[in-house]
Amino acid sequence: MFGFKFLGRTHIPHHKNTAEMPPVKMTPPKEVLLPMSQHIGAPATPVVKAGDEVKVGQLIAEPTGYVSSPIYASVSGKVLKIEDYLRPDGKTVPAIRIASDGLMTLAEDIAPPTVSDFDSFIEAIRLSGLVGLGGAGFPTSVKLDAVKRGDIKTVIINGAECEPYLTSDTRTMLDDGESVFDGITLLEKYIPSVDKFIFGIEKNKPECIEEMARIFRDNPKVSILPLPSLYPQGAEKIIIYNTTGLVVPEGKLPADVGVLVINVTSLSVLAKYVKTGMPLVERCVTLDGSALANPMNVLAPIGTSVRELVEFSGGFKEEVGKVLFGGPMMGVPAANLDEPITKTTGGITAMNIKDSTEQEPTACIHCGRCVETCPMGLNPTVFAKAVNIEGLEDRMARLEEYSINLCMECGACSFVCPARRPLVQSIRLGKATLRNHKLTNKNK
Ligand code: SF4
Numbered sequence: 001m002f003g004f005k006f007l008g009r010t011h012i013p014h015h016k017n018t019a020e021m022p023p024v025k026m027t028p029p030k031e032v033l034l035p036m037s038q039h040i041g042a043p044a045t046p047v048v049k050a051g052d053e054v055k056v057g058q059l060i061a062e063p064t065g066y067v068s069s070p071i072y073a074s075v076s077g078k079v080l081k082i083e084d085y086l087r088p089d090g091k092t093v094p095a096i097r098i099a100s101d102g103l104m105t106l107a108e109d110i111a112p113p114t115v116s117d118f119d120s121f122i123e124a125i126r127l128s129g130l131v132g133l134g135g136a137g138f139p140t141s142v143k144l145d146a147v148k149r150g151d152i153k154t155v156i157i158n159g160a161e162c163e164p165y166l167t168s169d170t171r172t173m174l175d176d177g178e179s180v181f182d183g184i185t186l187l188e189k190y191i192p193s194v195d196k197f198i199f200g201i202e203k204n205k206p207e208c209i210e211e212m213a214r215i216f217r218d219n220p221k222v223s224i225l226p227l228p229s230l231y232p233q234g235a236e237k238i239i240i241y242n243t244t245g246l247v248v249p250e251g252k253l254p255a256d257v258g259v260l261v262i263n264v265t266s267l268s269v270l271a272k273y274v275k276t277g278m279p280l281v282e283r284c285v286t287l288d289g290s291a292l293a294n295p296m297n298v299l300a301p302i303g304t305s306v307r308e309l310v311e312f313s314g315g316f317k318e319e320v321g322k323v324l325f326g327g328p329m330m331g332v333p334a335a336n337l338d339e340p341i342t343k344t345t346g347g348i349t350a351m352n353i354k355d356s357t358e359q360e361p362t363a364c365i366h367c368g369r370c371v372e373t374c375p376m377g378l379n380p381t382v383f384a385k386a387v388n389i390e391g392l393e394d395r396m397a398r399l400e401e402y403s404i405n406l407c408m409e410c411g412a413c414s415f416v417c418p419a420r421r422p423l424v425q426s427i428r429l430g431k432a433t434l435r436n437h438k439l440t441n442k443n444k
């Protein structure tokens with residue numbers, strides 16, 4: 001079909017054990033912890049205090065600036081306190097802890113927003129609290145507002161879901177087709193410059209491809225594109241290239257090449273908000289991994305602890321070695337089971353001791369597999385060396401020169417390395433050091 005080769009070269013064994021399991025709604029948790037930063041951008045600012053009674057869907061933190069997102073109570077009950085929360089990425093942010101009364105009473109002011117033109121559509125999305133649910137966490141209102149930067153001709157609906165284990169997007173396509181349809185209808189109405197909607201779905205989800213093709217059979221603007229099951233098919237720049245052949249240059253956004261990418265679950269949540277006015281307070285989370293007794297998809301209030309989620313699913317069947325927010329390729333380890341799920345948590349992967357035990361790395365054998373595998377055409381070995389350069393300025397200059405920020409931390413290089421080198425860990429360290437260095441220089 002295209003005159004170019006698909007990007008993404010890594011075959012990863014898939015364990016989509018929950019693909020046929022529609023999400024089960026969780027019983028209300030005892031409490032939730034809602035960090036003020038569950039998105040890219042400025043943390044939200046709390047508008048409640050300890051002792052306040054709250055209801056489901058009530059605003060508890062407002063956005064701080066343009067690139068930010070509001071937070072809503074996901075249970076009804078009482079605010080216990082506002083505390084510091086150490087995120088898995090090492091940043092500390094304020095978080096609101098709410099004790100649930102178990103009633104899940106809805107806020108009285110929930111009503112569909114008035115949407116009549118592009119600006120009111122964007123404002124509605126901003127108020128919904130919606131951020132990229134595929135894991136990126138970029139506020140959806142800001143993403144769609146990029147339409148103002150230029151002519152957006154193509155919207156790519158990301159249904160690739162290339163992480164092993166995760167199936168929440170799969171379930172959206174199978175269970176929530178009506179909302180996906182409504183989402184496309186809204187985009188067609190309020191972003192009329194778009195003449196093409198492309199669903200990118202990996203071929204290992206034939207039932208999703210079939211269902212989307214059925215739903216959109218009468219809409220000539222919508223095409224369903226089955227993509228090879230090659231990791232990392234769902235990464236934004238990869239899916240753009242693999243569906244359109246367009247390359248997003250370094251430092252540019254998809255909008256700069258006339259494209260928007262939206263995760264399929266984000267699209268369905270957007271449509272549900274416009275219809276009902278219920279902001280983002282719950283999400284589907286795939287629970288899976290070798291330590292879990294009953295892998296399943298759960299519809300859980302945002303802020304629920306991993307512990308309560310796992311207990312709801314039936315607990316662990318054996319001693320747990322590692323718990324990840326997300327899947328095994330790009331997931332971030334949870335420090336403990338009391339950590340909460342956030343807007344971007346699509347899955348919890350819990351591994352037993354055997355599967356969590358990392359084998360000792362050995363010396364690089366210069367096989368070149370990591371370079372061959374990298375979908376961005378990078379050389380991961382040079383990053384690993386550069387992070388160990390002694391002088392800070394030299395180290396920073398080298399990381400910049402090698403374009404470390406082009407790395408999307410997909411983990412494919414680490415996955416294929418026969419010497420088990422911790423490549424992606426070195427890259428994360430390098431990127432964080434470079435980021436902090438730039439920030440320090442800016443604030444001088
Ligand atoms: S260098 Fe980055 S983008 Fe390339 S394979 Fe490794 S983690 Fe993925």
Ligand code: SF4
Nearest residue numbers: 364365367368370417
């Ligand atoms: S894949 Fe591993 S062993 Fe091979 S070149 Fe890369 S770092 Fe070295």
